[in-house]
Amino acid sequence: SAVISQKPSRDICQRGTSLTIQCQVDSQVTMMFWYRQQPGQSLTLIATANQGSEATYESGFVIDKFPISRPNLTFSTLTVSNLSPEDSSIYLCSVGEGGLDQPQHFGDGTRLSIL
Amino acid sequence: SQKIEQNSEALNIQEGKTATLTCNYTNYSPAYLQWYRQDPGRGPVFLLLIRENEKEKRKERLKVTFDTTLKQSLFHITASQPADSATYLCALDSSYKLIFGSGTRLLVRP
Numbered sequence: 001s002a003v004i005s006q007k008p009s010r011d012i013c014q015r016g017t018s019l020t021i022q023c024q025v026d027s028q029v030t031m032m033f034w035y036r037q038q039p040g041q042s043l044t045l046i047a048t049a050n051q052g053s054e055a056t057y058e059s060g061f062v063i064d065k066f067p068i069s070r071p072n073l074t075f076s077t078l079t080v081s082n083l084s085p086e087d088s089s090i091y092l093c094s095v096g097e098g099g100l101d102q103p104q105h106f107g108d109g110t111r112l113s114i115l
Numbered sequence: 116s117q118k119i120e121q122n123s124e125a126l127n128i129q130e131g132k133t134a135t136l137t138c139n140y141t142n143y144s145p146a147y148l149q150w151y152r153q154d155p156g157r158g159p160v161f162l163l164l165i166r167e168n169e170k171e172k173r174k175e176r177l178k179v180t181f182d183t184t185l186k187q188s189l190f191h192i193t194a195s196q197p198a199d200s201a202t203y204l205c206a207l208d209s210s211y212k213l214i215f216g217s218g219t220r221l222l223v224r225p
Contacts, residue, residue, distance in 0.1 A: 004158075033212075042119075042204070042217040043159070058212075092158050100208035101147050101166070106158030 002027050002095050006107030013083050014115055020079045021110045023093030028073035031096035033104065034066070038089045046091075049076040085114045117142040121205060121216040129224050134192040136219045138205030141186065143214070145207035148181055148188045153202045153218065162203075163190075195223045 003026040013019050023032065032049040047055040047068055055068035070076040080087050090111050094104040118141045128134050138148070146167050151159035165172045165181045165188070172179045178191040192199050202218040 001161075006158075040217070043215040045212050048212075094158070100211070100213060101164065103149065103161035103164060104159075104213065105161065108156065108158045111156075 001103075002029055002097075002105050004093060004095060004105060004107040006093050006110055008110055009108065010111040010113075012113045012115060015083055015085070017083055018079055018081045019083065019110075019112060020077050021091055021093070023076045023078070023107055025074045025095055029095040030073070030098060031104075032070060032076045033094045033096065034068060034076070034078045035092040035094060035106075036089050037092060037109070043092065046078070049078075080112065083112075083114050088112060088114050117209070117214075119143070119205065119207065119214060119216040121203075121219045123217065123219070125220040125222055127222045127224065128195060130196060132195055134195045134199065134221055134223070136190040136203050136205075136221065138188040138190070138216055139186060140207060143186075143207055143209055144183075145209065147208045148179075149206045149213070150177075150179055150188075150190050151204045151206060151215075153204055159204055159215075192221075195221075197223045197225050199223050 005024045007022045034046040035043040037043045046061045047057045049070040051070045067079045090109045092109040093107040096104050120139045149164045150162045153159045163179045165179045176193045180189045202220045204218040206213045206215045
């Protein structure tokens with residue numbers, strides 16, 4: 001299965017700043033996803049990162065707040081913009097092998113805290 | 116409204132016993148249901164996938180059942196070990212994405 005490296009593993013940021021999270025995969029993958037996991041909560045899909053086109057955002061998530069890039073089939077970035085305390089969470093990248101009848105493989109996440 | 120429910124209380128069992136975790140869903144019609152394990156500070160790790168036309172799936176000490184009438188999946192770990200202690204998440208497909216439950220924490224006492 002794919003090996004996913006996510007950076008940084010954690011960060012503490014000031015309000016109003018932005019953080020960019022990187023997700024690198026060791027093989028070419030079709031599907032890449034970004035999730036948020038708040039403490040004690042389930043994973044919530046932010047968006048699907050599409051190679052060569054704009055990401056597909058879920059309800060409640062907008063491009064201005066969570067811009068995503070996917071320049072190729074092995075790499076994606078998620079930026080969390082204009083940080084506020086409500087953005088304190090774990091952000092996870094995952095990759096899929098195809099359809100929803102296939103498993104997803106996750107990075108270890110980025111733990112973000114806002115001062 | 117649509118819901119996926121997993122027991123939020125931790126399941127605490129003795130080593131060697133069988134752990135049974137429950138995933139109930141409402142107002143979904145999944146074709147697939149997946150189970151993942153998540154350790155503290157780590158991302159979820161895929162364990163098993165079961166299709167709607169499969170009643171049961173096994174992998175080593177793990178067994179998953181899927182009852183589309185009851186809208187429920189059960190996840191069993193037989194001969195449990197302390198190393199099985201983790202949070203277990205169920206996930207089902209809805210449209211084009213996976214929807215995750217909030218997970219149940221399993222503690223296996225030596």
